[in-house]
Amino acid sequence: xxxxxxxVCLICICMTALAENLPNRHFTSHVTYVQCDGIGRIxxxxxxxxxxxxxxxxxAVILVSAYMHVNCSKTPFASEPILLNNGLVTxxxxxxxxxxxAKNVSSQGQFDYGGEKCIExxxxxxxxxxxxxxxxxxxxxxxxxxxxxxxxxxxxxxxSHPGIAVVNLFSxxxxxxxxxxxxxxxxxPTTDTIIAVEIGHYExxxxxxxxxxxxxxxxxxxxxxxxLDFQSLRYDLQSQSPYLDLxxxxxxxxxxxxxxxxxxxxxxxFIYSYALTKALEDNRAFDLNRWPKLLATPEYAKAFWAxxxxxxxxxxxxxxxTKVMLVxxxxxxxxxxxDKPHIHQLYQGFKECARYDWVRLNPxxxxxxxxxxxxxxxxxxHGANTQPLNWLDIEAWALPPxxxxxxxxxxxxLEMSDRQQYDRWEADLTQILDTH
Numbered sequence: 082x083x084x085x086x087x088x089v090c091l092i093c094i095c096m097t098a099l100a101e102n103l104p105n106r107h108f109t110s111h112v113t114y115v116q117c118d119g120i121g122r123i124x125x126x127x128x129x130x131x132x133x134x135x136x137x138x139x140x141a142v143i144l145v146s147a148y149m150h151v152n153c154s155k156t157p158f159a160s161e162p163i164l165l166n167n168g169l170v171t172x173x174x175x176x177x178x179x180x181x182x183a184k185n186v187s188s189q190g191q192f193d194y195g196g197e198k199c200i201e202x203x204x205x206x207x208x209x210x211x212x213x214x215x216x217x218x219x220x221x222x223x224x225x226x227x228x229x230x231x232x233x234x235x236x237x238x239x240x241s242h243p244g245i246a247v248v249n250l251f252s253x254x255x256x257x258x259x260x261x262x263x264x265x266x267x268x269x270p271t272t273d274t275i276i277a278v279e280i281g282h283y284e285x286x287x288x289x290x291x292x293x294x295x296x297x298x299x300x301x302x303x304x305x306x307x308x309l310d311f312q313s314l315r316y317d318l319q320s321q322s323p324y325l326d327l328x329x330x331x332x333x334x335x336x337x338x339x340x341x342x343x344x345x346x347x348x349x350x351f352i353y354s355y356a357l358t359k360a361l362e363d364n365r366a367f368d369l370n371r372w373p374k375l376l377a378t379p380e381y382a383k384a385f386w387a388x389x390x391x392x393x394x395x396x397x398x399x400x401x402x403t404k405v406m407l408v409x410x411x412x413x414x415x416x417x418x419x420d421k422p423h424i425h426q427l428y429q430g431f432k433e434c435a436r437y438d439w440v441r442l443n444p445x446x447x448x449x450x451x452x453x454x455x456x457x458x459x460x461x462x463h464g465a466n467t468q469p470l471n472w473l474d475i476e477a478w479a480l481p482p483x484x485x486x487x488x489x490x491x492x493x494x495l496e497m498s499d500r501q502q503y504d505r506w507e508a509d510l511t512q513i514l515d516t517h
Contacts (some may be wrong), residue, residue, distance in 0.1 A: 108132050108165050113216045113225060117177070117205040119199055121189025122217060125206055126158040129228040130500050134168030134516050140234035140498040141170040141222070143210050145203065145243040148195040155178040161238075161450075163491045168365045168516070169498060170230055172222075174206045194347050195246055196388045203246055204254040204417075211235045211260035233264075234501045236263045238494055241414065242276060244269025248391045248430070250396045258400040263497040267408045267490040270416065271426040273354040273386035276309040281417030290417040293338055295325065298420040298473060302431050305392045307422060311360030316367050321375060323353065323361060338404065351383055352377040359383075372511055395430035404439040404506065405431050408489040411479040420472045430491055430499045441465040442478055444493040445510045449484065451493040458485050464508030 107127055114122040133139040135290070144159035158181050159173040175181060177190030177198045208214035210220055212232035223230055234269055242265040242368050251258040270276040280296040283289065293309070295301075301308050315326045317333045320407060321342075328336040343351050359379040371380060377385065386392070409424050416423055432440040446462040460481040469475050480489045499514040500506055 108162070109227075111225070112184060113218070113220070115205050115209045115214060115216050117190070117202050120177050120202060121436060123177065123190075123202045123205055124158075124181070125209065126173045126181075126184075126186075127170065127217070127225060127285040128160065128165060128172075129170045129226045130165045130168050132168050133228050135231075135496065135502055136517060138231045138414070139168055139170060139231040140236065140502060141172060141210055141230045141238045142494055142498070143206060143235065143261075144171055144173040145237065145239040145246055146173065147241070147243055148176055148192075148199055148246070149242050151179075153192040155180060155182045157181045157183060164494060168496055169494070170226060170228055170423060172206065172210050174202070177202050179259065181271060182475055185377065194389070195242075195249075199248060200253060203250050204257040207235075207237070207250070207254075207257040207260055211257075213256070213260060214500045225457070231502065232260075234262050235260060236265065236494060236497055236501070237261050238265045238267075238490065239269060240267035240307065242270055242491060244427075245271070245276070245389060245391055248394050248427075249388070251400060251403070251435075252394040252398070253282045255399045258398070259398075259402060260443050261403045263404040263405045264433070265408060265490055265493045265497055266427065267486045268410070268413050269407075269423065269427060271423045271430075272306050273382070273390045273392070274309065274356060275416065275423050275426075276386075277343055277352070277354050277357070278341055278415060279309070279354055279357060280307060280422070282415070283417065291338075292417055293325075294327065294425050295338075296418060298418070298422070300457045302420070302422050302425065302472075302512050304395070304426055304434060306356070306487040309356065311357065311364070314357065314360045314366065315446060316361055316373070318367060319375070321351075321359060321373055323366070335396065338345070347385065350377045350381070352382055355379060355383045355386055357382075371460070391426065391430065393433040398435040401435060401437050404441075404500070405437055406441045406444065406493045408443055408493050409479055410484065410486045410489065411476050411482060414486060421475045422472075424475065425472050432468075439465050439506055442468065443480060444489055444496050447510055447513050448496040449480070449489065451513055452488055453484060456479060458483065460484075462509065465506075466508060 112126050117123050146159045156179045175188040177188050178192035180187040281292045284291050295309050313326045316323050324333050324337050324339040407427050431437045450457050
């Protein structure tokens with residue numbers, strides 16, 4: 082919990098610092114509702130800048146909010162003032178059953194932590210943002226804003242686990258997916274083993290990196306899952322934590338690897354990956370007739386992650402027109418594996434499995450300099466549709482140490498919006514595209 086609070090504080094500080102370096106402009110914001118079949122009204126917050134990014138119109142960005150580890154009774158609309166300061170309209174929304182207490186606004190329906198209902202709601206918001214759906218008052222987006230939105234320049238942004246919802250959207254809702262011009266994902270996890278932080282994590286309030294010793298690249302890696310040998314997996318009933326009994330002592334010790342506890346996601350359960358929970362069962366890590374009350378069973382974990390991971394989703398994607406940028410820093414905000422398997426799975430999934438024609442790892446250097454002038458040193462950008470020959474070298478492709486993934490994501494969104502506006506999809510740029 083402390084680690085997450087520190088992360089939130091850091092992001093807020095970064096947003097404030099960046100906003101101070103940009104013109105102080107007035108934003109206008111209001112809430113409308115879109116009707117989602119089988120769920121009800123979904124609340125959408127539309128925020129627009131006073132000045133358009135382009136001569137006669139601007140682009141819009143859908144901000145996808147967190148859905149794991151959240152209190153749905155008080156989940157404020159997402160906001161990115163940096164994008165607004167740079168002339169883009171932003172749309173955020175509340176997941177089904179969630180409430181923004183400050184605005185006294187709620188979405189109808191039942192919250193399912195990123196499940197089918199959440200993805201259905203996201204699809205409906207995308208259709209509205211792209212001019213393919215009216216709100217409940219019979220208004221299109223451009224009927225509600227003074228800043229004319231180019232419906233062909235609608236992007237979607239997700240930092241961390243909300244990126245999973247975007248992949249699930251692309252795999253299950255082709256009409257909405259084809260309405261998205263570009264997707265910028267910031268350090269998005271992918272499969273259940275990675276989402277549950279089983280191959281590495283941070284200790285001591287994100288000071289010390291811990292690596293799972295049985296994870297080895299490339300042996301443990303594949304597109305759809307991470308393969309770990311759980312023969313030594315045991316369970317400590319006292320701490321209620323699974324661990325690898327690496328020294329074969331029969332009890333937790335300093336030489337073992339203990340899996341971090343995951344915050345309860347649904348029904349107040351700790352939900353580890355299906356492979357881990359199944360291994361606990363197969364290894365008879367405890368009396369199977371007395372399964373720990375706070376630990377999800379293999380059956381529960383399998384059903385939960387089927388809807389909330391990217392496994393086997395890329396092969397179901399029909400839309401290949403969306404452009405993709407994957408943003409990551411050398412030190413990921415959660416993951417510690419040096420080969421960055423989640424970024425690898427996303428790149429391989431979009432480019433090689435779904436066959437998207439434009440996928441880029443991190444933004445162009447010129448746009449990163451635009452976002453953080455005089456702070457970019459020793460950054461080597463790489464053109465679209467290229468990847469390391471060996472993914473153990475991926476850290477050399479990361480943002481420079483002075484830049485967090487949040488900064489890179491904002492730069493990436495501006496780059497992608499400009500590219501879409503002017504149809505400039507060459508692999509690399511030599512300068513910022515003229516927006517006026």
